[in-house]
Amino acid sequence: MSTTEDPSWFKSSYSGGEGDNCVEVAVQLEAVHVRDSKDTAIRPFTVSPGAWSAFTAYASNSRT
Template sequence: MSTTELAWFKSSYSGSSGDNCVEVAVRTEAVLVRDSKDTHRQALAVSRDAWSAFTALAAGSRL
């Protein structure tokens, strides 16, 4: 499956002016992360366990 066939979700924390945007797509074996302004670049792939740990840490931080 190519990255164009995936369901990409933009972060709710992305800037309202179109900058600092991150998109995520979930696959069976990995979570893909990409810059929404440059969708032709290869996405970063991380394991689902690593993504879960990252989001749990991020949710606990005070940004």
């Protein structure tokens, strides 16, 4: 990550309540980090804020 400050992670509101399919997101000014909450030792997937915004807009319009 490009800053020395640890990001604040939060669990997706769409993650399963049974401990399965849990995704955590950490939003920073320059990047959005996404990780599997069950294995936080794996390096997070990182995208630009613009890419994350486009993804979430697409995902919210694709729900059925």
